[in-house]
Amino acid sequence: MKDAVIALDPGKTGGLAYRDPYGAITLKKWTTEADFLDYLNSVECPEHSVVEDVPVFVSGATSNASSFKLGYNYGFICGALRACDIPLELAKPKQWQKGLHGIKPRIGYTDRKRILKNNAKRLYPKQEGLTNATADALLILHYYLEKNPHLK
Secondary structure (H helix, E strand, C coil): CCCCEEEEECCCCEEEEEECCCCCEEEEEECCHHHHHHHHHHCCCCCEEEEECCCCCCCCCCCHHHHHHHHHHHHHHHHHHHHCCCCEEEECHHHHHCCCCCCCCCCCHHHHHHHHHHHHHHHCCCCCCCCHHHHHHHHHHHHHHHHCHHHC
């Protein structure tokens, strides 16, 4: 058996990737705090978690409301994981996106999401539940597992 790991993207529409103790990966979009907590309570408690470390400034094109939602989700996720005594690692976008094909500075949000989903599909071609909302979380999980080969 493997250690269970959960990876989270705190974006506007939050996504998570959960690797269970048997190696199966589940992707899920969550929109409310209750969705997230219900899912977290329904699975084997993860031994590891990794959350995207959101930047203070996202971009000039991002609305104040979107920036607030991102920061709120980030704080909620980190607080929930810490309250459950789940070890938490933070990964900056430049860290987990390093080496992904087609990622360049200053590409638009829609193009970036499309490129990230394409990378996730290339790495996990048979993964169910892969959408724009869950692709980042899957890539964050991939980054964490590559960084920690003893967890593979």
